[in-house]
Structure formats: C-alpha cells, structure tokens
Amino acid sequence: MDISVDGLTLRYGDSVAVRELSLTISEGESVVLLGQSGCGKTSTMRCIAGLETPSAGRIRIGDEVLFDAAKGVNRPPHKRNIGMVFQSYAIWPHMTVLENVAFPLTMQRVSKSDVKRRAVETLELVGLGDFADRGASQLSGGQMQRVALARSLAMQPSVMLLDEPLSNLDARLRHRLRGDLRELQTRLGLTSVYVTHDQEEALALADRIAMMQQGRIVQISAPDEIYARPVSASVADFLGVGNILPVEPVDATGVRVAGTAVTLRVPEYARDRELRACIRSEDMALGDDVAPGMQTVEGRLLAREFLGATATYRIAIGEGVELQVMGGKHRQLQGRPGDAVRVGVPVEAVQVLPVDVVHPGDQAPQDLPRESHDHDRVVA
Amino acid sequence: MSAPTLVRTPRGASTPTSSRASSGARRALLPAVLYVLLAILILLPVGLVVLSAFTTTTPRPGSIGLSGLTLENFRAITSAGARQAELNSLLVGVASSALALAIGGFLAFITARTNVRGRRFLYFVGLLPMLLPSYVGALAWSLLGGPNAGLLNILARDLGLPAVVDVLNAFGLVFVLAIYYAPYAFLLVHASLSLMNPDLEEAARVHGATPATVLRRVTFPLTTPAFLGAGVLVLVLTIENFPVAQIIGSPGGLETLPTYIYRLMNAAPARGNEAAAVAITLVAVVLVITVVQRRVVSRRSFTTVAGKGLRLSVVDLGWFRLPALLLGIVYFVLSTVLPLLALSFVTLHDSPYVSSVLDAFSAGRLNLDAVRDVVTSDVVHRATVNSVVVAVAAALLGTLLAFVVSYVVNRTKLPGREGLGYISMLPLAVPAIVLGLGLLWTWLLLPVPVYGTLLVMVIAFLAAQMPQGYQGASSSILQIHQDLEDSAVMHGANRVRAVWRVTAPLLRVPLTSTFLLLLMLSMRELTVALFLFTTDTRLLSIVIFDDLENGILQRSAATSLLYCLVILVMAYLARRVGAEPKKRLPRPRSTSPTRP
Numbered sequence: 001m002d003i004s005v006d007g008l009t010l011r012y013g014d015s016v017a018v019r020e021l022s023l024t025i026s027e028g029e030s031v032v033l034l035g036q037s038g039c040g041k042t043s044t045m046r047c048i049a050g051l052e053t054p055s056a057g058r059i060r061i062g063d064e065v066l067f068d069a070a071k072g073v074n075r076p077p078h079k080r081n082i083g084m085v086f087q088s089y090a091i092w093p094h095m096t097v098l099e100n101v102a103f104p105l106t107m108q109r110v111s112k113s114d115v116k117r118r119a120v121e122t123l124e125l126v127g128l129g130d131f132a133d134r135g136a137s138q139l140s141g142g143q144m145q146r147v148a149l150a151r152s153l154a155m156q157p158s159v160m161l162l163d164e165p166l167s168n169l170d171a172r173l174r175h176r177l178r179g180d181l182r183e184l185q186t187r188l189g190l191t192s193v194y195v196t197h198d199q200e201e202a203l204a205l206a207d208r209i210a211m212m213q214q215g216r217i218v219q220i221s222a223p224d225e226i227y228a229r230p231v232s233a234s235v236a237d238f239l240g241v242g243n244i245l246p247v248e249p250v251d252a253t254g255v256r257v258a259g260t261a262v263t264l265r266v267p268e269y270a271r272d273r274e275l276r277a278c279i280r281s282e283d284m285a286l287g288d289d290v291a292p293g294m295q296t297v298e299g300r301l302l303a304r305e306f307l308g309a310t311a312t313y314r315i316a317i318g319e320g321v322e323l324q325v326m327g328g329k330h331r332q333l334q335g336r337p338g339d340a341v342r343v344g345v346p347v348e349a350v351q352v353l354p355v356d357v358v359h360p361g362d363q364a365p366q367d368l369p370r371e372s373h374d375h376d377r378v379v380a
Numbered sequence: 381m382s383a384p385t386l387v388r389t390p391r392g393a394s395t396p397t398s399s400r401a402s403s404g405a406r407r408a409l410l411p412a413v414l415y416v417l418l419a420i421l422i423l424l425p426v427g428l429v430v431l432s433a434f435t436t437t438t439p440r441p442g443s444i445g446l447s448g449l450t451l452e453n454f455r456a457i458t459s460a461g462a463r464q465a466e467l468n469s470l471l472v473g474v475a476s477s478a479l480a481l482a483i484g485g486f487l488a489f490i491t492a493r494t495n496v497r498g499r500r501f502l503y504f505v506g507l508l509p510m511l512l513p514s515y516v517g518a519l520a521w522s523l524l525g526g527p528n529a530g531l532l533n534i535l536a537r538d539l540g541l542p543a544v545v546d547v548l549n550a551f552g553l554v555f556v557l558a559i560y561y562a563p564y565a566f567l568l569v570h571a572s573l574s575l576m577n578p579d580l581e582e583a584a585r586v587h588g589a590t591p592a593t594v595l596r597r598v599t600f601p602l603t604t605p606a607f608l609g610a611g612v613l614v615l616v617l618t619i620e621n622f623p624v625a626q627i628i629g630s631p632g633g634l635e636t637l638p639t640y641i642y643r644l645m646n647a648a649p650a651r652g653n654e655a656a657a658v659a660i661t662l663v664a665v666v667l668v669i670t671v672v673q674r675r676v677v678s679r680r681s682f683t684t685v686a687g688k689g690l691r692l693s694v695v696d697l698g699w700f701r702l703p704a705l706l707l708g709i710v711y712f713v714l715s716t717v718l719p720l721l722a723l724s725f726v727t728l729h730d731s732p733y734v735s736s737v738l739d740a741f742s743a744g745r746l747n748l749d750a751v752r753d754v755v756t757s758d759v760v761h762r763a764t765v766n767s768v769v770v771a772v773a774a775a776l777l778g779t780l781l782a783f784v785v786s787y788v789v790n791r792t793k794l795p796g797r798e799g800l801g802y803i804s805m806l807p808l809a810v811p812a813i814v815l816g817l818g819l820l821w822t823w824l825l826l827p828v829p830v831y832g833t834l835l836v837m838v839i840a841f842l843a844a845q846m847p848q849g850y851q852g853a854s855s856s857i858l859q860i861h862q863d864l865e866d867s868a869v870m871h872g873a874n875r876v877r878a879v880w881r882v883t884a885p886l887l888r889v890p891l892t893s894t895f896l897l898l899l900m901l902s903m904r905e906l907t908v909a910l911f912l913f914t915t916d917t918r919l920l921s922i923v924i925f926d927d928l929e930n931g932i933l934q935r936s937a938a939t940s941l942l943y944c945l946v947i948l949v950m951a952y953l954a955r956r957v958g959a960e961p962k963k964r965l966p967r968p969r970s971t972s973p974t975r976p
Contacts, residue, residue: 051866077869078878090867094885103881107872148867155871 001062001158001191002027003048008057010043010215017043018054019215025159028189030182031220032202035212036238041195044212045161048193049084050077061158078107083152087164089144091136097123097147098132104155122154123147126184142173149181159191166201178204199239203227211235218357232357233276242281242324247352249275255352260318265295265347272354281326283349286313287335289327290344297343299323301335315341411794414785418803420826421843425818426810429656432821438652439821456644456654457661465640466661468629472553472636473619479558480614483711484565485607490704492573493599494695502708506566509715511947513904513921514560515623516940519928520719521547521556522627523726523937531722535737548632556628557618559715564617565610572606573599578692591695612673616666620811622907623925637662638813638907645817645911652817659814667809720944726937727751754938759923763939764946767920770834771902771950774841778902779895781842782849783857783887787879790857791865804850807843812907815844820911832914844908845901849894856890857883896951903947920946 003025010018018040025031033041046052048059050066053074059067061082066075092100102119110118123129126146131139139147145165152160165181166174182205185192196202202209203223210220211230219231230236233244247255247264255277256263264277290296299315302322315323323343335341428439436448456462487506490496509517524531525547533543547555580602584594622638630639637658644655697704726734728746740746754760782804788794789801807815819840823831830836860883868878884891906921913922920943927936 049870051869076874077866078872078874080870081872082870084867084870086863086867088861088863090861090863092864092868092882092886094882103868103873104871107877151867151871 002029003159003191003193004058004060005044005048006058006060008044008047008059009055010040010047010052011055016215018047021057021215021217023210023217023220025191025193027191030185030190030192030194030205030207032194032196032206032209033212034196034199034202034209034238036197039212040215041197041212042163043215045163045193045195048159049082049161050075050080081155081158082161083155083157083159084161085145085148085152085163085165087167089148089168091139091144091147091151093135093137095136096132097128097134097136097139100136100147101151101154104151108155119154122150125153126150141169142177145169145177149184153188159193160185162192162194164196165194167196167198174201181205211238213356229351230278230353233278233353233355235357236276236278236351236353240280241278242326243277243279245277245279245321245323247275247277257318257321260321262297262317262321264297264345264350266350266352267348269352270354274355275352276355278351278353279323279345279349281312281324282310283346284323284325285344285346286315286325286327287341290342294344295347297323297345299341299343301337301339301341303337304335313341315343317343408795411788411796411800414788414800415796415803417781418785418800418846420822421839422803422806422846425815425822425843426806427818428821428825429659429814429818432653432656433660436653438650438656439825453653453657456651456657461635462637462640462658462661465635465637465658466665468550468634469619469636469638469662469665472550472557472625472629473615476554476557476561476618477611477615479554480562480618481565481607481611483558483562484567484610485569487562487708487711488566488569488573490697490708492570493692494697494704495701496697496708497701497705498708502705503570505708505712505716506570507563508712509560510563511900511951512560512716512719512944513906513947514557514621515627515906515921515925516723516944517560517715517719518556518624518627519924519936519940520722521552522631522928523933524718524722525552526631529734531725531734531737534734538736538738548628550629550634553625553628553634557621557624559711560624561614561617562711562715564614565607568606568610568613569603572603574692576602576692581693585693591693595695609673612669616669616808619669620662620666620813622811622813622910626925627928637665638811641813641817642910652821655817659811659817662811663809663814666811670809720941723937723941726934727754727941729934732932732934750934750938754935754942757935759918760920760935760939760942762916763918763920763923764942766834766837766917767903767946768950770837770841770919771899773834773838774845774902775895775898777838778842778845778849778898779853779891782846782853782894783891786850786854786857787883790854791862801850801854804846806847807845808847812844812905813910816840816908816911819843819908823912831912832917834917836912837909837917837919840908840912841902841905844905845898848901849898852894852897853891856887856894859890860886899950900947903950 003023005021005023008018008021008023009016021040021044023031023044033044035041043052047054047057047067054067054069056069057067058065058069061080064075065071065073066080067073092103095103098116098119101122102115105115105118120129120132123132126149128143128146128150131143131147136144136147145168149165162181166178169177178201184190185205194202194205196205206223208220209223209226210217211226212218213234219226219235221229226235227239230239230241237244246258248258249269249271250256250263253266253268254263255266255269255275257277266277269275285291285294297317299317302314302316305312305314311327313325313327315325317323325343432438433453434449434451436450436452457466484506487502491499491503491506496502522530525533525545527533527543527546527548530545530547532545536542536544546552576599581594581598584598585591589597619636620638622642625634625636625639626642628634629636635643641655641658641662644651644658725737725740725746726732727750728748729740730745730747730749734740785800785804789797810818819836823836823839830839864886865878865883868882869875873881904921906919906925909919909922910925913919918926920939924936924939924943927933927939
C-alpha cells in the first residue's frame with residue numbers, strides 16, 4: 001500500500017531527530033533513506049513503525065491514518081501490520097526457525113494448520129525450506145537475514161521496513177543478498193522503505209533515494225538522477241564524488257579553484273555563498289588519454305595507488321590542492337612522483353554546487369537565489 | 381507456490397484509537413503504582429528514621445508529626461560511648477577490608493592466572509565461605525577462640541600448652557570479618573583477572589617486558605578498578621555488619637555503630653530517638669564511602685573485558701606452587717573446617733560446658749542428644765518453616781518487582797522512570813540495622829495489621845534486597861537486545877505479550893540467578909528482621925542469634941549446622957529446578973548480534 005508522511009517531527013528533549021519531514025511512497029515502490037549516522041533516517045523509519053512517537057505530523061498507509069498528532073491518533077505498532085527487518089535481525093534465539101516465522105501468524109490468530117502451511121511456504125520463498133526445525137541460534141548471518149525477511153513476509157504486511165538489512169554481512173554475501181532482495185521486492189510488489197548509509201546499497205535497492213541530512217530530506221530522486229545531479233557538495237561527497245574543491249565564481253561559466261591560479265570552464269551554475277566544484281575521479285583523463293580540445297589543468301604527480309582493475313593518481317594543482325584521478329588498467333600513466341602531468345577535465349564533468357542546501361522543505365532545492373556576489377571572498 | 385497477497389486490512393483497524401489525554405494518564409499509571417510501592421517499602425522507613433532523629437518521640441499510631449522538633453538527639457553521637465563506637469567502626473572496617481582484600485585478591489590471582497596446585501579446589505575454597513552466614517562463622521569462632529572456654533584454648537590446655545588464642549577483641553573481630561567477607565573480593569577480582577583481554581598482556585611481552593614486569597606494569601594495574609570496587613563493597617559491608625560485631629565484639633565491651641544502635645533500642649526504656657540520630661551518622665558514613673566509590677570507579681573503569689573466553693597466559697609460580705596451595709588450605713581450615721568442627725563438637729558434646737576436648741573423645745561424652753533436641757524442637761521446626769516460606773516469598777516477589785522496575789527504567793520512556801532506579805538502589809546506603817529500625821516504625825504506624833506476621837518479614841526482605849534484585853534484573857535486561865522485543869511487537873504482539881513471549885523466556889536463566897541470589901540473601905538475613913520478629917515469627921537466623929544471646933549455646937550450634945544444611949539443600953534444589961536448560965536450545969543465553 002502507499003505511504004504518506006506529512007510534516008513529521010520527532011524531538012528528544014532539546015534535540016530534533018526529524019524535522020518536518022514529508023514523503024510519499026506509492027504502492028510497490030522501494031524508497032531508500034540514505035544518510036550518515038544521526039541524520040534521522042532510522043528515527044523516521046521507527047516513527048512509521050510506531051516504535052517512536054513523533055512530536056508532530058501525520059502518517060498514513062493506504063486508507064488508514066496510523067498517526068496524527070493533531071487529532072491524537074496513534075495506533076500501537078502491533079496493530080499497524082507493518083513488516084520490519086531489524087538491523088540485528090532480532091531472530092528470537094529461544095525459538096526454532098519455524099516458530100520465528102509462525103509468530104506473526106499466531107498473533108493474527110490464524111488457524112493452527114494454516115500457520116504451519118503458510119510459515120513453511122514463506123520459508124521456501126526465501127530458500128530456507130529445509131531449515132524449519134533448526135534452532136535460531138544455529139544460523140549464519142545470511143540465513144538469519146532471510147529468516148527475518150520471511151518472518152515479516154509471513155504476516156502479509158502492508159509495507160516492509162528494512163533497517164540496514166545488509167550491514168551485518170560480509171562483503172560478498174552482501175552483494176548476492178542485495179540482488180536477491182531487490183528481485184523479491186519487485187516480484188512481490190512490496191512497498192518497501194530501506195534505511196542505509198551505504199550509497200552503493202542504496203543505488204542498487206531503490207526506485208527512489210531520499211537523501212537525508214540533519215533530520216530532513218535534502219534530495220529525493222531516482223538513483224541515476226541523484227548520482228548524476230546531486231543538489232549539494234555534501235550530497236555529492238556522500239555519493240562518492242572524489243574531488244570536491246572550494247571555488248570562487250569568476251563569471252557565469254567559470255570558477256577559480258581557491259588557493260590556485262587555476263580557472264575552470266564549467267556548465268552554468270547558481271551563485272551561492274560557498275561554492276564547490278565537484279568532479280568524479282573517473283570522469284577525468286590523464287596524459288595521453290586527454291582528448292583533443294579537452295580542457296586541461298597542469299599539475300604534478302604526487303602518488304599512484306594501484307587497485308587492480310584501476311589505479312588512482314593524486315595530482316597537486318596548487319599549494320595544498322589536489323585532484324584525484326582514476327585511470328583504467330589499460331591506460332596506465334608512466335611517471336614518477338614529482339613529474340609534471342596534464343589532467344583533462346571535461347567541462348560537463350564539473351558541477352559547481354553549494355556546500356549545503358538550506359531548508360529544502362521550504363523551497364525547491366536547485367532554486368537558491370542568493371544575493372551575495374562577493375567575488376573576493378576566499379572560500380576555505 | 382503463490383506469492384503472499386499483500387493487500388490486507390490491518391487487524392483492529394476499526395477499533396477507535398485512544399485520545400492523547402487518556403493514554404497519557406495510562407502511561408503514568410504503572411510508574412505511579414511502582415512509586416507508591418517503593419515509597420512504602422523504602423522511602424517511608426528511611427524517612428521515619430530521619431524524622432525520629434529530629435523529634436522527641438518515636439513514630440507510633442496517633443503520635444507522629446513535627447511537634448517536638450529538636451537537635452537534642454544528636455548529643456548522643458558526640459557522647460563518649462558513641463565516639464568510641466564510631467572510631468571502632470572505622471578502624472575495624474578499614475582493617476578487615478584490607479585483610480579481606482589481601483586474602484581474596486591472593487586467592488583470585490592464584491586461581492585465575494597461575495599454575496598453582498589444586499586450582500579448581502582453591503576456587504571452591506574461595507567461594508565456599510559465602511554459603512556460611514557471617515554470624516554462624518562468628519558463633520563458631522566465639523566457641524573456638526574464647527579466652528577461657530574457647531575450644532582451641534581448652535585443646536592447648538589438654539596438651540599442656542598455654543592459652544593460644546583470644547578472638548573476643550578488636551583483632552578477633554577484624555579477623556572474623558575478613559575471612560567471611562574475603563569471598564566478595566575473591567569473586568570481583570577473579571572476574572576481572574579472568575576476563576582480561578590477553579592482547580593487552582601479549583602486547584607488553586612483545587614490547588620487551590618479562591612475565592614479572594607484565595604482571596607488575598599491566599595485569600595488576602588493570603585490576604585496580606576491581607580491587608577498588610571490592611574494597612569499598614567490603615568496607616561498607618563490614619562497617620554496617622551487626623551480628624559479628626555483637627557476637628565477637630560485645631563480650632569484650634567493644635562497641636561499633638550498629639551494636640551501639642542495637643543497645644540504645646534495647647535499653648529500658650528504648651532510646652529510639654537517639655538510636656535514630658546515631659543511625660543517621662552510620663548512613664552518612666556509608667553514603668560517603670559509596671559516593672567516593674562511584675566517583676573513583678567511574679573515573680577508572682578501564683574497558684579491559686574481552687569476554688571472548690580467550691586463553692590468558694598462565695603465570696608459572698615455580699617453587700611457590702605448593703606453598704600457595706598450603707596458604708589456600710590454611711584459609712580453608714580457618715574459614716570452613718574449624719568452624720564446622722567446632723559447631724559439630726559443641727553440638728555433640730553431652731554438656732554445654734567443655735572442660736577437655738581430648739577427654740570428650742576418650743570418655744565417650746559425645747552423643748546426639750542435642751541434635752535430637754533440635755530436630756524435634758517446635759521452635760526450630762517453626763523457624764525452619766518460617767525461614768523457607770519467607771525466603772521463597774521474598775525472592776519471588778523481589779525478582780518480580782525488580783524485573784518490573786528495571787524494565788520500566790531501562791526499556792520504556794515512561795515519565796519519572798529514573799527516580800524508580802534511584803529509590804531501588806537506596807537501601808544499599810542504608811545499613812540493615814537502620815532499615816530494620818525504620819521498618820519497625822513503619823509497620824507499627826501503618827493501619828495494616830501485618831506487624832508480628834511473616835508478611836512483615838517478607839516486606840522487610842523485599843526492601844533490604846531491592847538493590848541486589850534491581851541490579852541483577854537490570855543487567856540481564858540490558859543483555860537482551862531491544863530489537864528482539866520490538867520485533868515481536870512489529871509482528872503483531874502487544875507489548876505485554878511481547879515481554880511474555882520473547883523477553884521473559886530469554887531472561888529465564890539470568891532471572892533465575894537473580895531469584896537464587898535473593899533466596900540466599902533472604903535465608904541468611906538476620907539484622908533487618910531483628911526488630912520485627914515475635915515469638916511466632918522467629919526465623920532460623922534469629923533462633924541462632926537469640927539462643928546465643930541467651931546462652932543456649934548447644935541449641936544455637938546445632939541449629940547453625942541444620943541451617944547450613946538447609947541452605948545447601950535449597951541452593952542445590954533451586955539450581956536444579958531453575959537452571960535446567962530448555963530442550964533443543966544449546967545456549968539459552970545467546971542474544972542477537974549487537975549493532976556495530
């Protein structure tokens with residue numbers, strides 16, 4: 001079912017975990033709340049679950065209002081019919097796998113024979129049909145995760161909440177289960193909300209990513225969109241953009257890199273108090289790879305880090321200002337630290353963005369008219 | 381197989397949601413009930429002691445109030461007798477704590493970290509005296525080490541030697557307190573030594589330290605918090621200990637604060653107000669120590685615990701392996717063997733007056749008459765039943781109350797929950813004799829006819845053992861990840877049901893140990909009940925103490941033996957019944973992985 005969150009605010013004493021957050025998720029959609037720890041993503045999820053009581057706002061799922069501060073509506077969590085996979089999985093160690101999965105069905109007073117049948121069916125769905133009688137404490141991490149998933153699926157929830165569902169697994173397993181999870185979610189048409197701090201996980205699991213900072217959603221869009229066009233330098237940083245350089249505006253399509261004489265041609269940008277040029281390491285070229293006509297910057301090679309499939313080069317372009325450039329294996333740069341290098345920076349690879357977006361709830365994120373044209377201001 | 385249909389109206393969708401106001405009132409209900417309970421159990425008794433210290437009358441129905449406010453009572457604490465008692469309390473407390481720490485620390489070190497001979501036996505030796513209530517030990521040592529009639533001295537005389545020992549003085553008091561409180565130090569230091577992260581020591585070895593240097597520079601410094609914690613705990617326990625001081629100290633005229641309070645209360649007429657004033661002094665001393673401990677320990681809590689059960693390096697004692705075992709055996713003999721022998725001898729001897737130990741064996745003066753007397757005695761029968769009933773009831777109710785309180789404190793956001801935790805810990809700073817005094821006045825005052833019943837004993841034990849129960853329950857609740865219970869709620873169980881189906885079963889083992897702890901404490905408790913018993917509600921502990929005070933030595937000794945037996949049996953039964961692991965569950969304690 002669809003979810004609608006409106007003006008959600010959660011306060012703990014003086015601190016505010018979630019600020020006036022609004023979010024609509026349509027039926028069958030998968031939305032990932034992405035952000036650093038403490039940004040309010042888990043709090044938002046726990047508010048939807050009913051494990052936290054918000055200070056203000058409204059939460060609706062389907063036609064049911066679950067929470068409305070103004071009207072004093074607050075349905076207790078066990079009557080919300082929301083499935084939840086906890087970060088720790090919270091598999092009850094004193095029950096078998098089957099008992100774990102059957103628990104929500106018992107709570108729904110499903111008849112005994114149906115409980116067994118449906119629990120076994122759900123276990124088969126996640127590929128754990130043979131594990132029904134296993135003690136829950138004898139499972140591996142990946143199996144626990146699937147039991148947790150099965151337990152929530154068995155209750156036929158109106159929506160699924162998944163709190164960092166992959167963070168307790170090792171890297172390889174994480175990759176595989178991520179794919180499984182996405183496949184299952186699309187196949188069952190589950191309306192899902194994920195919480196994660198891992199950008200790669202978010203990109204893989206989401207129909208839309210809601211980027212959160214300081215209790216707010218600062219940007220919400222499809223994965224490719226948010227990857228290509230972050231609204232601020234801090235979002236870009238979180239999404240793994242390797243170069244974030246303080247710059248000063250020169251004209252409508254030019255900026256100077258602070259602390260250097262380097263001027264970059266860039267696409268048109270909106271003026272703001274503090275600007276950053278954001279360039280992905282993989283979008284730049286080095287040495288012979290620089291295409292004719294490409295904008296170039298001169299620098300000195302500082303270090304080369306070989307990573308197998310790729311190599312990363314650190315290049316100084318001014319006092320204390322470095323570029324990080326990724327080169328493929330097939331186009332290795334021959335050169336020693338200290339050598340002069342030419343770095344190709346395509347104009348369209350540079351995005352000039354404000355450090356942070358302020359109060360995005362109040363206005364469209366990109367639309368940030370700022371009066372300050374103080375060119376001389378040195379941005380640290 | 382078809383995918384589950386996902387469109388489903390949530391259960392209970394039609395039930396009207398409660399309004400804010402009424403849910404607020406409901407939220408406050410549970411804490412309010414708990415506050416009332418704890419206030420009656422703990423705050424009222426303490427409050428009445430404070431009130432009595434500042435007024436001219438002791439609380440009784442119809443005469444309570446602030447009339448007759450006075451500071452006169454506090455003259456009592458500056459009288460010569462009280463000053464001597466204060467000084468004695470401090471000196472005896474510090475000396476016996478130091479000795480207990482030395483004994484416990486030594487045993488802990490050799491059993492936890494060395495290749496001493498008989499390691500497992502010594503571990504058992506270190507814990508065993510815990511089963512022996514300190515006043516039984518004191519009784520035994522007063523039989524063994526009295527200056528004239530002490531069995532050891534009589535034995536020496538039999539052998540033509542001069543008198544060898546006299547425990548009925550300050551040194552004896554320090555000695556007896558130390559050997560019976562050493563197990564507390566032993567437990568704490570042992571835990572700290574055996575849970576230490578081996579990496580810390582190995583790092584020192586790698587960086588060039590000899591094994592001896594590692595001990596001196598790393599291992600021992602890391603146990604400082606455990607040592608300090610144990611030291612303060614034992615200090616508080618010895619300062620507030622009443623029965624040992626009464627049994628060992630009083631015959632020689634040595635008075636400590638608890639015995640001084642007891643004396644004031646037993647004077648005719650009872651000098652309750654002065655007793656209350658002295659009691660406040662005692663509370664103040666204990667409070668200061670507790671606060672100092674909190675500050676010291678919190679500042680120096682090194683996180684050394686690995687908890688992975690990693691193998692720690694074993695220190696080679698070399699030539700000292702055997703002497704270390706012998707030292708352990710000396711402690712075993714002094715704390716357990718000799719006292720039990722003395723109790724048995726006095727019980728079996730045909731008259732309460734022993735003129736020769738050796739003759740008793742050769743002249744066949746040993747028989748089971750006293751044992752028969754005790755076993756058939758109505759007083760002892762009744763006391764045994766009373767003790768067991770009171771201990772079981774107090775432990776059950778205490779565990780339940782402690783669980784509910786610590787659940788509210790640790791797992792809810794209900795208003796006022798922190799206060800409940802503080803009140804629960806309060807009795808720790810209130811010596812048993814003072815709490816007993818307050819409980820006496822409370823239940824004389826309240827218009828409920830429980831004074832003189834077993835119920836008042838249960839209530840008293842509930843109050844006295846609230847801190848231990850609360851700590852036990854809290855630490856076990858904190859072991860269980862909150863998600864486990866929240867997860868049950870998300871899957872359709874209401875909160876009470878989630879606690880019942882998930883949290884409580886997971887806590888079965890730790891809660892059972894809390895229950896066992898309270899059971900043992902209740903079985904041994906003497907001081908709190910001292911002002912509350914009547915002829916019909918005497919407990920075993922009181923019978924032993926009473927008989928000793930009245931000079932019925934043989935019955936006192938025989939009852940003590942019986943008492944030790946009852947405690948052993950109960951400990952064994954409770955463990956068998958309670959700790960039996962559930963079917964198919966390899967490790968019932970295991971919880972979910974914690975958040976990184």
